[in-house]
Amino acid sequence: MKVREGIDTTPRGPADRTRRAIINAATGVLARDSTASLGDVARAAGVGRTTLHRYYPDRATLVRALAEEAFHATELAIGASTLDEGPASDALRRLLYEMIALGDRFVFLLREPSLADDPQVDAAEARTTAVICGLIARGQSSGEFTSELPAAWIAEAVGSLVYGAWVAMESGTVPRADAARFAAATLLGGILTSDGSGAT
């Protein structure tokens, strides 16, 4: 039953449930400690180290697969946010919720050192950044978002707050259910009260 693996994404046989297990566990482990050994990854996946190598010959291959997976998920999240529809602020809120729901997968991209200056990754990142900047720009044109901050900075702030939300959830500082709402409120409205009384 020579199954040509590698290209198609369809969850074919029962055998590549193993692949999913590896991808998921590896993302989680490496997002939390990028220096974890492949033995750690294998153990977290509930698989022998040999089996891990059978699916991904070397660490670089594994990391690349994780990165592709993560980017794919990120693009799906962006797509699901329907950034072109409705008020930009609502769209941005949807985006934050989706991105925070990515959890591991987004954080992995930020923390894996070997992805730092990978051309493939840089290209993919540039693509998603462009989309987000487009949304910001739309909000600025419509007058919803301030124009005093560059769109590129706001896009960076989005990533930072998503990351911060993950850390806060991870450390138990903030309940998982609240993180996205807090991040969105912070980014959109800031932390000052509307009237800014601050009476002495």
Add this chain to the structure above:
Amino acid sequence: MKVREGIDTTPRGPADRTRRAIINAATGVLARDSTASLGDVARAAGVGRTTLHRYYPDRATLVRALAEEAFHATELAIGASTLDEGPASDALRRLLYEMIALGDRFVFLLREPSLADDPQVDAAEARTTAVICGLIARGQSSGEFTSELPAAWIAEAVGSLVYGAWVAMESGTVPRADAARFAAATLLGGILTSDGSGAT
């Protein structure tokens, strides 16, 4: 001239200018790539690898020294921000400026994996977090800051935005001179315009 090194901070002899060079270079290199080899660090510091080992016998010792240095700098930054004086919003703004000025040193603390669950580090981090939370709480009590967001989350957001500002400066997305102002504006006021018109 038996100089008891290790405890006093005074820039004693001309020989421990080397120590400074190592600390600074190592912080920069490791903040950008936590997996950099000691050879990389030595080269960046302009010293031989042997000399590096003479000052810091092993990697763990070096990392610990960097962490202490970074925490010390962070505490100085917090002190310089005089968080108890004046409106909380101004104090928070000062804090952001100071923390972003820390550059490398703050980011190193976030990115070095081996510091992740170090008890010493956790304790020091808890201390600074407590101070920041105190400031936030003061702002909330006075009515300057919203009380709809937990102080702990806002403190986390501060760290995230400082980190984001560093990344943005590092990648050239934002001019160094503007980063702190942008971060402060984002955190305090958010990105929505005051009226929130959003006319179609």
Add this chain to the structure above:
DNA sequence: ACGAGATGGTACATTGATGTTCCACTTTGG
């Protein structure tokens, strides 16, 4: 000029992660 201290380089031993090979065992599909 001289000696102590500091430095850089070479060379070497050690170590832990990595990647590979081989084999016995289990599961699965027909």
Add this chain to the structure above:
DNA sequence: CCAAAGTGGAACATCAATGTACCATCTCGT
């Protein structure tokens, strides 16, 4: 029930980073 596929473990070989030892050189202060 049987063959094929999948799996785990043990046993390697390799390699890069690390840490150490030694020595030649340099630079001070006196």
